Amino acid sequence: MISYTVGRILQTLLVLLVISFIAFLLVATLGDPLGLLLPPEASLADRQELIARLGLDQPLLARFLHFLGGMMQGDFGLSYRTQEGVGAMIAARLPATIELAFASLLVTLFVGVPLGILCGVRPNAAISRVVMLVSIAGITLPNFVVGVLLIAIFSVQLGWFPSFGRGQTVDLGGWTTGLLTLSGWQAVILPAITLAAFQVTFVIRMLRTQLLEVGQSEHIRFARARGLSERRVWFSYAMRNALLPTITMLALQLGNVIAFSVVTEGVFAWPGLGSLFLQSVQSADIPVIAIYLIFVGAVFMIINLIVELSYPLLDPRLRRGRA
Amino acid sequence: MKSFLEALRGQPGPIAATAFILLLVLYAFTVPLFTADPFSMAGMSILDAFTPPLWMDGGQTAMPLGADDQGRNLLTAMAYGLRTSIMVGVISVVIGLVLGGALGLISGFVGGRTDALIMRLADVQLAYPALLLAMVIDAIATAVLGRGRSNEMAIAIVIVSIGIAFWVQYARTIRSSVMIERNQEYVAAARVTGRSNTAILVKHILPNVMAPVLVIATINLGIAIITEATLSFLGIGIPATYPSLGSLIRNGNAYLQSGEWWISLWPCLVLVVLVVAVNVLGDHLRDHFNPKIRGRS
Numbered sequence: 001m002i003s004y005t006v007g008r009i010l011q012t013l014l015v016l017l018v019i020s021f022i023a024f025l026l027v028a029t030l031g032d033p034l035g036l037l038l039p040p041e042a043s044l045a046d047r048q049e050l051i052a053r054l055g056l057d058q059p060l061l062a063r064f065l066h067f068l069g070g071m072m073q074g075d076f077g078l079s080y081r082t083q084e085g086v087g088a089m090i091a092a093r094l095p096a097t098i099e100l101a102f103a104s105l106l107v108t109l110f111v112g113v114p115l116g117i118l119c120g121v122r123p124n125a126a127i128s129r130v131v132m133l134v135s136i137a138g139i140t141l142p143n144f145v146v147g148v149l150l151i152a153i154f155s156v157q158l159g160w161f162p163s164f165g166r167g168q169t170v171d172l173g174g175w176t177t178g179l180l181t182l183s184g185w186q187a188v189i190l191p192a193i194t195l196a197a198f199q200v201t202f203v204i205r206m207l208r209t210q211l212l213e214v215g216q217s218e219h220i221r222f223a224r225a226r227g228l229s230e231r232r233v234w235f236s237y238a239m240r241n242a243l244l245p246t247i248t249m250l251a252l253q254l255g256n257v258i259a260f261s262v263v264t265e266g267v268f269a270w271p272g273l274g275s276l277f278l279q280s281v282q283s284a285d286i287p288v289i290a291i292y293l294i295f296v297g298a299v300f301m302i303i304n305l306i307v308e309l310s311y312p313l314l315d316p317r318l319r320r321g322r323a
Numbered sequence: 324m325k326s327f328l329e330a331l332r333g334q335p336g337p338i339a340a341t342a343f344i345l346l347l348v349l350y351a352f353t354v355p356l357f358t359a360d361p362f363s364m365a366g367m368s369i370l371d372a373f374t375p376p377l378w379m380d381g382g383q384t385a386m387p388l389g390a391d392d393q394g395r396n397l398l399t400a401m402a403y404g405l406r407t408s409i410m411v412g413v414i415s416v417v418i419g420l421v422l423g424g425a426l427g428l429i430s431g432f433v434g435g436r437t438d439a440l441i442m443r444l445a446d447v448q449l450a451y452p453a454l455l456l457a458m459v460i461d462a463i464a465t466a467v468l469g470r471g472r473s474n475e476m477a478i479a480i481v482i483v484s485i486g487i488a489f490w491v492q493y494a495r496t497i498r499s500s501v502m503i504e505r506n507q508e509y510v511a512a513a514r515v516t517g518r519s520n521t522a523i524l525v526k527h528i529l530p531n532v533m534a535p536v537l538v539i540a541t542i543n544l545g546i547a548i549i550t551e552a553t554l555s556f557l558g559i560g561i562p563a564t565y566p567s568l569g570s571l572i573r574n575g576n577a578y579l580q581s582g583e584w585w586i587s588l589w590p591c592l593v594l595v596v597l598v599v600a601v602n603v604l605g606d607h608l609r610d611h612f613n614p615k616i617r618g619r620s
Binding site for chain 2: 026141144156262286293
């Protein structure tokens with residue numbers, strides 16, 4: 001068990017190292033940092049000084065180690081576009097994205113899970129059929145179309161919610177939050193639904209399939225034969241087996257959720273990491289793109305790792321099998 | 324072709340999907356033949372700007388779906404946009420197919436270190452969603468080629484970005500099929516007759532591993548069209564001065580707030596119908612050509 005855990009952690013670190021190297025190569029080979037960072041009237045001495053400061057006179061491997069070392073100390077390079085530190089830019093945008101992700105997770109949990117259970121336990125009920133029919137829209141509609149439609153209906157026609165921005169935010173010592181004001185909550189609702197549309201559909205379909213399958217299995221029939229209540233059978237016996245694959249599949253979809261967050265933030269002008277990435281792509285701001293890629297890759301792989309390593313906690317059979 | 328028609332027999336959903344696709348393709352490729360390009364001076368009439376659809380006050384019979392901010396007839400503009408979207412989708416899928424197919428063939432046939440290198444590259448790429456990668460490749464192309472690029476250049480960049488973003492799936496599928504096929508007797512027979520490795524790969528193995536990949540390509544066509552529309556909508560792909568479904572929606576989105584809903588919602592509708600039709604067809608073909616599922620239905 002321990003050697004397996006250590007092995008998986010090392011593997012993840014290795015892939016992260018490869019990703020960092022590719023990201024570093026992007027920064028090192030593309031664009032002209034001197035032309036972008038130096039003012040046009042800069043002297044040759046200024047130029048030499050900047051070359052030395054950025055370490056551009058070093059061999060490639062030394063520059064990569066310097067790049068890695070810099071990241072460890074919180075130095076993520078300078079943006080070509082704004083000439084600010086990339087680390088500070090990301091830190092300023094992070095709260096907005098995390099709050100959006102959190103809000104969409106709430107939507108997924110409070111809409112997707114109950115509907116998924118409903119469709120799994122009562123697959124033939126009229127309401128389940130309606131839910132399944134509507135859920136096709138969540139899979140096939142492109143993410144940005146969902147956003148445009150929601151804006152057309154709820155902010156233009158009905159005027160209930162704003163169509164862009166975060167509303168009023170409160171600064172809590174470096175963390176700006178929109179969740180303490182009414183306008184902030186109003187602003188987060190449409191983007192959260194847009195971002196959650198895919199996850200909600202996904203959870204409904206996964207839970208339904210899993211519950212239908214588990215519902216057929218021996219131990220559920222046995223639980224019924226023992227005279228346990230339907231409620232007990234579904235919620236403490238069937239759900240236990242259905243949740244693990246659902247969580248796994250959802251974690252594997254995290255990459256898509258990150259991509260969709262870029263689209264959602266673009267549609268709603270949500271001032272988070274996704275819009276920062278979009279602006280960087282539009283202006284070919286390679287340093288920001290590179291750090292964003294490393295950041296996204298790290299988040300994606302660490303969450304996958306946590307999910308994988310937590311299986312034995314959720315499923316006792318795995319604990320015995322590997323011990 | 325024959326097996327394609329066979330796959331559709333007695334299946335109303337997929338037949339309807341195919342009909343929709345054919346209609347949309349017909350619309351996209353014939354309307355531009357006898358109308359002026361709405362993105363040239365001849366194709367727009369600024370006096371007709373913001374003409375609403377026919378059934379609303381001020382609608383014109385010449386513009387049944389209304390006109391946009393520059394007075395472009397939306398019915399014509401969407402044909403041009405749809406044509407771009409379909410072409411971008413198809414060409415990018417072909418690029419992904421050729422690139423992934425070639426790498427998959429080599430990986431599966433040569434094996435060893437080459438195989439390991441290609442597959443690890445695929446693993447790293449899989450850490451990122453294709454949409455994000457297409458954006459990054461687009462940004463890299465912009466950084467290399469400079470910003471003052473023409474419409475044609477922008478379209479080429481979008482096509483290549485989407486193509487590269489999707490190669491992994493083809494490569495993996497072809498690789499696993501090749502690894503099975505390369506040990507078959509017909510390959511040994513071809514080798515005995517003295518054929519070169521390239522000839523064996525292309526003439527003997529390739530035809531036997533194509534079917535599952537073509538099915539994946541149909542499904543990816545829908546995703547590629549969505550990706551193009553998303554990129555263009557976000558202002559990264561095809562510029563607003565050139566018609567594609569995404570750039571039309573982006574253009575119309577600016578007027579959504581002031582109530583001119585038709586400029587963005589018609590292209591949205593066309594996009595959704597096209598993508599749903601392609602997906603329905605793709606899913607059906609996948610199920611039909613998958614022997615595991617076929618026996619059960």
